[in-house]
Amino acid sequence: MTILSAFDIGLVVLILGIGASTIAAREAFTAVIGFVVYGLLLSIAWVRLSAVDVALTEAAIGGGMTGMLILGAVARLRLAKGTDTRASLPVRFAAGGLCALVAAGLAIAILSPPEAIPTLAPMVMENLAQSGLGNPVAGVLFVYRALDTLLEKVVLILALLGVWSLAPDSVWGGIPGLRVYAQPSSTLTFLAQLLPPVGIVVAIYMCWVGAKEPGGAFQGGTVLAAMWLLVMIAGLKNVPSISQPWLRLLLVVGPVIFLAIGLAGMVLANAFLDYPSGYAKPLIIAVEVALTLSIGVALGLLAAGPPERVQQQ
Amino acid sequence: MNLAFDIFTVSVVSAGAFFFLAGTVGLLRFPDSLTRLHALTKVDNLGLGLVVVGLLPQANGLFGALKLVSIWLLVQLSGAIVTQLIAGAVRQRGSDG
C-alpha cells in the first residue's frame, strides 16, 4: 500500500509540476508539449481512480487530439506579429489571490465529504442486467442518461458547424485547411499505409468491447479519427470538401439513429429513449457503431479546421 | 512458481525502468537533436520492451499477453517512423535545431 501511495504522491507532484509549467512557460510551443505529457499523466491518474473508461477518453481526446490541435495552431501562430503585454504585477497578484481562493474553496469542499457517502453505484448495478450491458459506464451513457449523450452529439455537430462557419464566403463548401505533408514514399507514407488497418481493428474492438468492458463509441471514434487524419496528412487520401453529401450523412448518422431508436421507444417500449425489453443490447450496439462513425468523422473534421481552399474540378 | 514469476517481473521491469531513466537523462543532457533521438530509441526499444517482457507472466491469459506485445510493436513502429521524420526535419534545417 505504501508503494502505491508513494506512486500516487509522485504522480500528483509530476502532474502539478507539468501543469504549472504549461501556464508559466514563456514559449507556447514548450507549453503545448508540456500539455501533451500532462494529458498522458492524467490518464494514469484516472486509472488510479479506477475510472478506466475516463482514462481512455482522457488519453485519446484530452491529451492526443487536443494536443495535436493546439500544436498545429502554434505552428501557424509563429507567423503572428507582435506580442501581447503581460498583465501588470498588481493585476497578477490580485488574480493569483482570487484563484488561490477558488482552489482553497474546492480543497475545503473535497476535505469535508458527507459522513455517509451517497452513491448511485448499487442502483446502477441492480438495473444493469436488464439492459444486457456489462460496463456500468456504458449503462449510464446509453440507458439511464441517454438524453445527455444524445444532446452531446448535437453539441459536437454544432461545434463543427461553428468551425466551418468561420470560413470566408469565397471558399464555402471547399476543402478544410489541413496541412498535408505529401512526399511520395516518405516514412510517413509508410506509416499511413501500415497503421490504419491496425487502427481500424482497434477502433472496432473498442466500440464492441465497450458494452461490457471499458471502451466505447468515444474512444473508438477517436482512434478512427486519428487514423483518418494520418491518412490525409500523409496525402494518401484527399481531404474531402465539406459539401460532400456522404460526409454530411456520416456526421449525422449516429445521432439520427440514436434519435430514431429513442423515438421508437415511445411506441415499442415505455418511453422516449427506453429500449424494448430483450432488445436493449443489440439496439445499444447499433447506436454505438453508428456513433463511432459519426464521432470519428466529426473529431477528424474538427481537427482539420474550416475550409480554406475551393475544390478543384 | 508464483514467486519465481514475481521475481522475474520485478527484475526485468527494473531493468526496463533503468533504460527509461538512462534515456531520459540522455534526452535532457545530450547536446543536439540527433543524439537526443538516439537516447530516446533506447527508451522505446529496450525500456518498454523489457517492461512488457517483465509483465508477460502477470498478463491476463494469452489474449492479455498478446495485447501487451502488440502495444510494444505499435510503439516500435510509430517510434521508428517519428524518429525518422524528426531526423529528416533536422537535416532539412541543416542545424541541430
Add this chain to the structure above:
Amino acid sequence: MNAATLFGLCGAALVGFGLYGLVTNPEPLRKILAFNLLGSGVFLVFGVVSRRAAASGLGGDPVPQAMVITAIVVAFAATAMAIALVLRLLQETGRSTLNADNSGGTNTDRGNS
C-alpha cells in the same frame, strides 16, 4: 489521507492554475491551454466524487465517470472552436490578440469601456 482525496486536492490546485492562466495570460492560445488545464482539474473533482463512492464491487460510482466522458468531449469541441477562431483572427489581422486597442483595424464598432 487516501488516494482519492490526494487526487482531489490535485484537481483543486489545477483549477487554481488554470484559472490563473486564463485570467492573466494575454495570448488567446495560452488562454485556451489554461482552459483545458482548468477543465481537467474539474474532471478530477468528478473522479474523486466517483472514487470515494465505490460500492457494489465497483471501483467507483459510474455516474460521475459517464458525466466526465461527456464533458471531455464537450471541452474538446470548445477547444476546436476557440482555435479555429484564433487562426481566423490571425488570417484576418495578421495577429492573434484579444486586445482591441492594437488590433490594427479601425475600431469603429467598439465601446469606450
Add this chain to the structure above:
Amino acid sequence: MPDANVLPDATTTDGALLVLAIVLPAAGVLLSFVLGGRYAERIASVLLPSGFILATIIFGDVWQSGHRLVYIVGDWKPPLGIALRADGLSAAMMVAMAIVICAVAIFAHADFGMRAGSVEARAPFAFWILLMAIWGAMNMVFLGGDLFTLYVAIELLTFAAVPLVCLDGRAETLQAALRYLLFALLGSILYLVGTALLYGSYATLDIVLLSRRVHAEPATLVAATLTTIGLFAKTALFPLHLWLPPAHAGAPAAASAVLSAVVVKGSFFIIVRLWFDVMPGLLGPVGAQLFGALGAAAIVFGSVVALRQQRLKLLIAYSTVAQIGYLFLMFPLALDTASAQLQGSGALTGGMLQAISHATAKAAMFMAAGLIYVVLGHDRIAELGGIARAIPMTIFAFALGGVSLIGLPPSGGFLAKWLLLEAAVATGQWWWAIVMLAGGLFTSGYMFIVLSSAVAPSGEPLKLRVAVPRYQEAAALTLALTSLLLGLVALGPIDILQVGRADSMMVGPR
C-alpha cells in the same frame, strides 16, 4: 416535505409534449445539416412555428391543470434517470422565447433567405441551423430537471450563440466572438465543478430530489458559489459583462436580437432554478442583498455607459447590461424575512415578467437598429436626423420597445417594475425602489437622445440606400407591441408563473 403541489414523479398526461419540444429542434438541426443550406430555411420555417404552437399547448396545459407536466425519459426515474418538467416558469418562458424566435426568423428572411436554385451559402446555412439549435437549447434549459442536463443545454446554447456573433467574419466580430467564447467556457466549467460537488454530497442532480436533500454544508456552499459565479459570467451580470457589448453590437441584426433577447435568459433561468427551486433556503439575507447590489451596479453602470454611446447598436447593447441588472433585484425582494427562504411571490413574478418583456422589447429594438443601419449605412446616433420620416414604422417600434424598457403603462416592463416596487415597499427595502426609479430615468434619458435625434429634420435630403421590406418592419413592430401589451397579462394568465412552486398558494384547476 409533503405538499399537494409536488407531484409524485411520474410521467403525466401530455408529458410527451416535452419530449417533442426537445426532439423537434434536434431533428431540425440534424436534417438541415444533411440536406444543406438550400433546405435549412424551409425546415426552420416549418419547425419554428410548430415550436410556437407546441409551447402554447404546453402553456395551456399547465395553466388549465395548475400542475406541472412531467416526463420521465427512458422510463428511469431520478436519481438514476432524467426527468423533464414544465412548471409555470418554464411554460411562460417557452412561449415568450418561441414568439421572439419566430419573429426573428421572419425578420431574418431578408438577410439569410435562400435564393431559389442557388448553391448553398455559408451564412444562411449556419444561421438557420444555429437558430434552431438555440430554440432547442432554450427548451432544454426550461424543461431539464437535472443539473447535468442543464450543463449540456447551456453548452449547446454557447456553441449555437458564439458563431452567430461573427457570421460576417470581420476582425472586430471575430475578436468579440473569441472573448465571448472564453467567458462562456469559463462560466460553464465553473458551473460544472459545482455540479460535481453537489453530486458528491447528495448523489443526485435531479432538481426536486436535491431540493429535498440539500442543506448548508461546506461542499454545498462552495458548489453554490462557483456555480453562481459561472452563470453570472454567462448572463453578463456586472462586473462580468465585458464580453457582451462588442458581441451583441457587432453581430448581424437578427443575431443580435436573438443573443440579447434569448440567449442571456438561458443562464439567468438556471440561476433562478438553482436558487428558487434547488436551494431556496441557502441564499440568506446577505447573499440576497449581494445579488441585488450587483444588479443595481449593473443598472447604474450600464445606463451611464449607454448614455455616452455614439452608436445605436452599442447603446442598445449597454442597455441590455443595465436591464439584466433588474433581473437580479428580485432576489432580495423575494426573500421571506421570517423563514429566510426565497419564495415564489410577486417579486419572482415581476422578475420573470421583466425577463420576458425585456426579451420582446430588446429584440424589437435590435431589429429596428438593424433596419436603420441598412437604410442609412451607419448607426451614428447624432446623424439619425430625418429617419423617422423615412421609416416611421421602424422608429415607432423602437420607441415602443423603449416604452417597455422605461416601464410606462401598459407595458410588460411597467407591470414587472410595479410588482418589484410593490415587493420593495412590502418588505421595507426602499433602496431597491430608488435604484429602479433611477434606472427608469436613465433609460428615458438614452431613449430621448435617440428619438429626438431620429425625429429631428435632416439637414440635407436623406439618401436612403435601399428600401426596407415591409415584413421586417412588421416583425419588429409585432414584438414591440407584444412587449407593450404584455402588461395586460395582469388581467389574465399571470398566475401561471406560480404553477408548480412548492410554496405557492394556488391549488387545483380553475
